Amino acid sequence: MSARMRRRPIESLAAHLAVIGLAALFFLPFLWMLVTSVKPDNDIFLFPPRWIPSVWQFRNFAAAWAKAPFARFYINSVVVTASIVLIQLTTAALAAYAFARLRFPGKSLLFLAYLSVMMIPSQVTLIPNFITLKKLGMLNTYWALILPFAATGFGTFLIRQHFLSIPQELLDAAVVDGAGHLRILWQICLPTAKPAFATFGLLATMWHWNDFFWPLIVTSSVEMRTLPLGLVVFTNSEQGTSWNLLMAAGIFTALPIVLLFLIAQRHFVQGIARVGIKG
Amino acid sequence: MPRVSPRGREALTGFAFLLPSLIPLVVFTLYPLANSGYLSLVKWNLLSPRKEFVGVANYTRMASDPALLNVFTNTAVYTVAVVSIGIVVGLVLALLLNRPLWLRPIWRGVFFLPTVVPLAVLSGLWLWIYDPHFGLMNYLLRSIGLPASQWLQSPTSALWAIIVMMIWQTAGYNMVILLAGLQNISEELYEAARLDGAGRGAILARITVPLLSPTLLFIVIVTSIQAFRVFDPIWVMSLGTGGPANSTATLVFHLYRQAFMFFEAGYASAIAYLVVGVALAFTVAQFWLSRRWVTYE
Numbered sequence: 325m326s327a328r329m330r331r332r333p334i335e336s337l338a339a340h341l342a343v344i345g346l347a348a349l350f351f352l353p354f355l356w357m358l359v360t361s362v363k364p365d366n367d368i369f370l371f372p373p374r375w376i377p378s379v380w381q382f383r384n385f386a387a388a389w390a391k392a393p394f395a396r397f398y399i400n401s402v403v404v405t406a407s408i409v410l411i412q413l414t415t416a417a418l419a420a421y422a423f424a425r426l427r428f429p430g431k432s433l434l435f436l437a438y439l440s441v442m443m444i445p446s447q448v449t450l451i452p453n454f455i456t457l458k459k460l461g462m463l464n465t466y467w468a469l470i471l472p473f474a475a476t477g478f479g480t481f482l483i484r485q486h487f488l489s490i491p492q493e494l495l496d497a498a499v500v501d502g503a504g505h506l507r508i509l510w511q512i513c514l515p516t517a518k519p520a521f522a523t524f525g526l527l528a529t530m531w532h533w534n535d536f537f538w539p540l541i542v543t544s545s546v547e548m549r550t551l552p553l554g555l556v557v558f559t560n561s562e563q564g565t566s567w568n569l570l571m572a573a574g575i576f577t578a579l580p581i582v583l584l585f586l587i588a589q590r591h592f593v594q595g596i597a598r599v600g601i602k603g
Numbered sequence: 604m605p606r607v608s609p610r611g612r613e614a615l616t617g618f619a620f621l622l623p624s625l626i627p628l629v630v631f632t633l634y635p636l637a638n639s640g641y642l643s644l645v646k647w648n649l650l651s652p653r654k655e656f657v658g659v660a661n662y663t664r665m666a667s668d669p670a671l672l673n674v675f676t677n678t679a680v681y682t683v684a685v686v687s688i689g690i691v692v693g694l695v696l697a698l699l700l701n702r703p704l705w706l707r708p709i710w711r712g713v714f715f716l717p718t719v720v721p722l723a724v725l726s727g728l729w730l731w732i733y734d735p736h737f738g739l740m741n742y743l744l745r746s747i748g749l750p751a752s753q754w755l756q757s758p759t760s761a762l763w764a765i766i767v768m769m770i771w772q773t774a775g776y777n778m779v780i781l782l783a784g785l786q787n788i789s790e791e792l793y794e795a796a797r798l799d800g801a802g803r804g805a806i807l808a809r810i811t812v813p814l815l816s817p818t819l820l821f822i823v824i825v826t827s828i829q830a831f832r833v834f835d836p837i838w839v840m841s842l843g844t845g846g847p848a849n850s851t852a853t854l855v856f857h858l859y860r861q862a863f864m865f866f867e868a869g870y871a872s873a874i875a876y877l878v879v880g881v882a883l884a885f886t887v888a889q890f891w892l893s894r895r896w897v898t899y900e
Contacts, residue, residue: 336703343699347713350771354716356739357728369737372746415624427610428617438624441632445832445882447855448875451642451649451862452635474627505616534721536835541863552723559727560842567731574724585719589712592719596776597783 361385361571368567381568388558388572396547397554398576404469404539404550405532411470412528413521416479421509423480424487425495441477446537454541468542469550473532479524486517523595526588533581551577642872649868661873671874673849674857677762681853682830684766685773690822692770693777698811700778701785711782715775722772726839729768730755733840755840758850765836765851773829777822784818785811816897824889828882834859854878 360368361384363377388394422428423435449472457468490513498508514521536552543549546557555577558570585592607615643661645654665671696714700707717725732739733754741751754764788811796806812819834855837845845852845860852860855878862871 339699339702340704343704343710346696346699347710350717350775351713353725353728353732353739353771356732360731371737371742373737373739373742415627418620419624422617422620426613426617426620428614431617434621434625437633438628441628444632444636445828445879447832447858447878448639449632449635450858450875451868451872452638453631454862455649456630456635471627472631474631475624477628480624505620530719534723536721536723536838540838541859552721555723555727556839559730559839565730567734570727570731574727578720578724581719581721582716585716586712589708589715593711593715593779596718596779 357571357574360568361575363568365566365568384568384572385576388569389576391566391569391573392554392557393547394551394554394573394576397549397551400466400469400548401533401550403466405529407466407470408473408532409525409528411474412476412479413525415475416483416524417509417514417521419475419480420483420487421505421513424484425508425513426505438477438480441475442481450541457542463542464544464548466548469539469548472538476524476528479528482524483517483520486520487513490516519591522588522591523598526584526591527595529584530581530592639872639875642869643876645869647868648866649862650866654869657869661870664870665873665877670849670852670857674845674852674854677851678831678833678853681762681766681769681833682827684763685769685830685833686823686826688766689770689773689826690777690819692774693781693822696774696778697781697785698807701782711778714778717772718775722835723839725768725772726836729764729836730840732768733764755851756847758846758848761841761847761850765840768840769830769833769836773826777826780822781815781818784815788814813898816893817899820889820893820897824886827885827889831882831885832878 359375359377362380362382363374363384364379364381367374367377367379419438423431423438453472454463457463457472460467462468462471494512494516495508498512503511534552535550539548539550539553543553555570555573558573559565642654644656644658646657646660647654700711700714704710735741735751735753735756738754740754744751752760755761792810792814793806796810801809832855833853837851837853837856838859841847841851845856854874858871858874858878861867861874
C-alpha cells in the first residue's frame, strides 16, 4: 500500500470503485461478445437477454469457420501482415542507416520527403494506386495488398532516431576492423535498436492486421479477402445476421492481435505514448 | 573499373540503402499525390482509356452537390463529438489511473483494449449491441427505465450510435497519451499547491490542464485528422450504404462511393483533395488557436 493510499483511505476507496465501475462498463461489450459467441440460436432472440447461455455451444466457432473460407482468410492475413512488417522493417532499417550514418548529396531534402510522406493521408493516393496496380495486373493479388506499404516514412523516422543515439566510438571500432556498412548495420545497429524495432513492428502488425479499407478496394474475389473483410459475409447475408457466428468469427479475427497486446502490453502502451501515432 | 573516392563510395552506399524504400515511396505516394491532382481536373469513369479534361469543373461541382453538404455536415458532427467527448472521457480515465491503484495495468489494459481490436470486429459487435429488439443497448436502457431507440435503423440516431461506439474505441488511446503527459507534471507542483490550500478543482483547472495543454493540442490534432477520415465503422455499420437515408455517410465514404460505385474518378479525386485541404487547414488553425490556450513550460 502506498503512502498516498494510506493517507486518504476513503479517497482511495472511491477511486478504486470508480475505476472498477468504468472498467466493467468498458468491458461490457466484450463480455456480451463472448457470451453471444457460445449461445445457441434460440438464446439470441430472447428478451430480456440471458447472460448465461442455456447451452454452451462451442461448435459455433466451427460453424463460423465453415461459413466462409476462413482458413484462407487467415492465411491471407498472416501472409500479408507478416510480409508488410518484414519488408517495412528492412527498408526502414536501410534508409534509417543511410540517414543517420552516411553522407550523400541531397540527404536533408530526401529526409524531408520521407517525413512528409507520413502526413499524406491514404485517401489522396487511393485512386492512382488502384489504377497503377490495375495496370500492373496486380489487382486481387497479394502484391496489391503488400507492395503499396513497402516503405514507411514513420518507421524510418523512428528507427533513425535510435540509430543516431548509438555512440560513434562503437561504429568507428567496427570500421577499423574493416566491416562494411551492411555488416555494421546488421551486427551493431540492429541489436542496439531492438526496442525501436519491437515498438514499430508491433504497431505495424496491429495496423495491417486490422486494415479494412485497402483490402476492400483491391480485392474482388472472396478468396483474396483478409480476416476483417471476411467478416462482412455475416453482416451482408441475405438471411439476416447470425449474431452468434459473427461474434465467434470476430473473436478468432481479433485473437492474434489481442494475444500480442496481452503479451507485450508495455511495449504497445509505451510505443503509443512515445510516438502517439494511430494507424 | 573507374576509381571511386571513399566519399563517392559512401554516397553510392547511401543511395543504394535508400533505393528499396525510395522506389515504393515514389510509385505509391509521391506520384499518386501529383496524379490525383491531375485526375481531379478530368472527367473519367475509372475504366475507359479516355479522360476528358474539364478544368476545375469537378471543384465547382462540389458547390452544387447536395450530397456533399450532407456528408460534410455528418463528418463535422462526428469529428467534433468523437474528439471532444473522447478527450473528456480519456482525461477522466487518465486522472483516475494517474494515482496509486491496485492492479493498475489490468485497468489500463481494459480501457485500451478497444483500440487494439480490429475496427471491423468492433463494428460487427456494435451492430449487434444496437439491434433494436434483442440488442444489449436497448436492454440496458430499458432496465434503467429509459426509452429504447432504433439506433442504426433510424436516420436521427444512426450517426450518434456510431459516435458513441467510437468514443468508447478512442478513449483508451487518449488516456495513454494523457497519462504520459500527466506523469511529466512534477509532484512538487501539486504539493506546493496543496500547501497553499488549493482545492481539487483549482488544482485541476490551474495546474493539471494548463500543464497538459501541449498534450491536449497533440491529441486534438491527431484524433481530429483520424476522425475526419472515418470509414470502416461507417461502411460496416451501415452495411455499405451510408444509410439510413445517407445519415451516416461521411466525406471519405462519399469519396469511396463516387470512385468505386459511381465510377466518377475525377470527382472523387477532387473530393480527396478537399479532404486533405480541410485536414491541413484544420491543423494550421489549431496551431494558430493554440497560442491562446496552450502553455509551454
